Amino acid sequence: MEQGVGLLAALPVNEVVFFINKVVIAGLIIGSVYALGAVGVTLIYGILRFAHFAHGDMMTAGAFFALIFVALFPTAGDALGLPSAFVLMPLAMVVTALFAIGIDKGFYAPLRAAKVRPVVIVMASIGVMLMMQGLIRLFAGTGTYQFDAGSKAIYRLPVMGRDIILTQPQALLIVFTALAAIALHLFLTRTRMGKAMRAVSDNPDLARVSGISIDSVVRSTWVIAGALAAAGGTLLALDVTLKPDLSFNIILPIFAAAIVGGVGQPYGAMAGGMLVGFTETLAVFNWSVLLRPLRPYLPDIIEIPNRIAFVPTEYKIVVPFFILIAVLIWKPTGIFKGRVLK
Amino acid sequence: MALLEMNDIHGGYGGTNILNGIDIAIDADQIGVIVGPNGAGKSTTLKALFGLLRVSQGSVAFGGKTVTNMAPEGLVREGLSFVPQEFNVFPTMSVQENLEMGAYIRRDDFRYLIDQVYGFFPPLKEKRKQPAGELSGGQRQMVAIGRALMTEPKLLLLDEPTAGLSPRYMGEIFDRIIEINKSGVGILMVEQNARQALALAHRGFVLAGGRNRFTGTGAELLADPEVARSFLGGGE
Numbered sequence: 241m242e243q244g245v246g247l248l249a250a251l252p253v254n255e256v257v258f259f260i261n262k263v264v265i266a267g268l269i270i271g272s273v274y275a276l277g278a279v280g281v282t283l284i285y286g287i288l289r290f291a292h293f294a295h296g297d298m299m300t301a302g303a304f305f306a307l308i309f310v311a312l313f314p315t316a317g318d319a320l321g322l323p324s325a326f327v328l329m330p331l332a333m334v335v336t337a338l339f340a341i342g343i344d345k346g347f348y349a350p351l352r353a354a355k356v357r358p359v360v361i362v363m364a365s366i367g368v369m370l371m372m373q374g375l376i377r378l379f380a381g382t383g384t385y386q387f388d389a390g391s392k393a394i395y396r397l398p399v400m401g402r403d404i405i406l407t408q409p410q411a412l413l414i415v416f417t418a419l420a421a422i423a424l425h426l427f428l429t430r431t432r433m434g435k436a437m438r439a440v441s442d443n444p445d446l447a448r449v450s451g452i453s454i455d456s457v458v459r460s461t462w463v464i465a466g467a468l469a470a471a472g473g474t475l476l477a478l479d480v481t482l483k484p485d486l487s488f489n490i491i492l493p494i495f496a497a498a499i500v501g502g503v504g505q506p507y508g509a510m511a512g513g514m515l516v517g518f519t520e521t522l523a524v525f526n527w528s529v530l531l532r533p534l535r536p537y538l539p540d541i542i543e544i545p546n547r548i549a550f551v552p553t554e555y556k557i558v559v560p561f562f563i564l565i566a567v568l569i570w571k572p573t574g575i576f577k578g579r580v581l582k
Numbered sequence: 583m584a585l586l587e588m589n590d591i592h593g594g595y596g597g598t599n600i601l602n603g604i605d606i607a608i609d610a611d612q613i614g615v616i617v618g619p620n621g622a623g624k625s626t627t628l629k630a631l632f633g634l635l636r637v638s639q640g641s642v643a644f645g646g647k648t649v650t651n652m653a654p655e656g657l658v659r660e661g662l663s664f665v666p667q668e669f670n671v672f673p674t675m676s677v678q679e680n681l682e683m684g685a686y687i688r689r690d691d692f693r694y695l696i697d698q699v700y701g702f703f704p705p706l707k708e709k710r711k712q713p714a715g716e717l718s719g720g721q722r723q724m725v726a727i728g729r730a731l732m733t734e735p736k737l738l739l740l741d742e743p744t745a746g747l748s749p750r751y752m753g754e755i756f757d758r759i760i761e762i763n764k765s766g767v768g769i770l771m772v773e774q775n776a777r778q779a780l781a782l783a784h785r786g787f788v789l790a791g792g793r794n795r796f797t798g799t800g801a802e803l804l805a806d807p808e809v810a811r812s813f814l815g816g817g818e
Contacts, residue, residue, distance in 0.1 A: 432682075432686070435675070435679055435682060435683060436683065436686060438672070438674070438675055438679075439672050439675060439679075439683045439686075442672040442673055442674050442675060443669055443671070443672050443673070445666070445669065446666065446669060446670060446671070446672060447672075447683070448654050448655070449632070449634075449654050449658075449664050449666065450658070450683050450684055450686050450687075450729065451654070451655045451658035451659065451686055451687040451733070452655075452683065452686045453655060
């Protein structure tokens, strides 16, 4: 017994808790944001057969819709002790879903009707991306916005004198993503429309022959993708800040997540989001912190440097880029056997 | 009265016509079989009928109603069902989900129909939770036909239902087609195995060059020495 306590005392608690905060929690947070975006990208690819490059800006737009609602009803969350942005997020999700349907009707549907090749629609989505970035800057400028985080509650889980720390927006983000994953699973496997979406993704010609209305499937796809994008954007902005160029740092990891997970596979996108998120946090983590407890056991000639990270924090963006290239070279169908993105 | 009447159908892809005047007529509860050499326009005829290919001239009447160039969604509601030759299941969806997708347009409780399909194709019942893409060719064909039956069609269109199947499965699929027909569903199918198919046909259509060359009952066509010589690979 005494020996057990002794062993426990020898555990580098400080360092382990630091690792949990910096890698596990941080990975879950950024992974959740990527997952919420990647699900939309993968659903759109599965059903409409094109890579939607404007998806990052869909997330930014969703966050700005939430910002507008917060400006209109700044005290919406007070009664619940939650951030107003979170309480009003469903409204932003609805508006973004409608906005996504509008974008489709205005830009992508006419191209589909003209039976153009998918790459033409990809080009159109890049055009939409540039247009949305311009519009967002036109209305919001280039400054940084801060959501009021409401009660500013911070959850602390004490572990032998150290705390695992989670802010309320972070907890909301993780819980929301988990619930969204469950809801999406139930929708795709239990409901008529969810199954029809899988059918169209599987075999669009046969879906049409079966009398499935492709138009309503396309509409539900945009509703889900738009709503989850708005949620991801809002929750990310709530955790950090809202900038008009939010999409710039997020679109590459999201595509990496969708491709790692297997394009067209919603669960793959969720898993891929987490994978990319954790890889990023592991890559920028300062491993020398974990090595420090070993110092007494190492000979003097071995110095532990102050900073050992695979990638300096400011170059974090190369991580998803590397994942993307590695997957495309070695496993182009992704871990969940999706389509090869063309 | 004829259930289906296709009169002088012309159509094709782009500028080139593949169909140059096709006439098909079958009554309710009949089995119609379309045979002919490669490139005769057999599958194209089914596609033109099912709204998957534009008819440029001629008319299609189904159940007394003109349905020329109606979209597939509309034709499914009218009581037509189509089983394509290839890619005719949803591969990642389970057998049962494939059948449910066949019943997509229905708002009623269609479980009895799923049981009816399992009655026609007992092997599917055991495999109902398996993804259709993992089944053997013959069983996939059963799923495809089962899916098409879920709307309770008046007329079932089958594009080469026995293509690529072993003789054992071929016989089984033909037996099931007869059984489905006896349950009150009209059948119009394109077949490469012309002799076997004409043997069970009430109406046979021999196409060549996008036109009808011979039309008659299955027995008449099988007995016609010219049909045998030109289209059935010589005599007995």
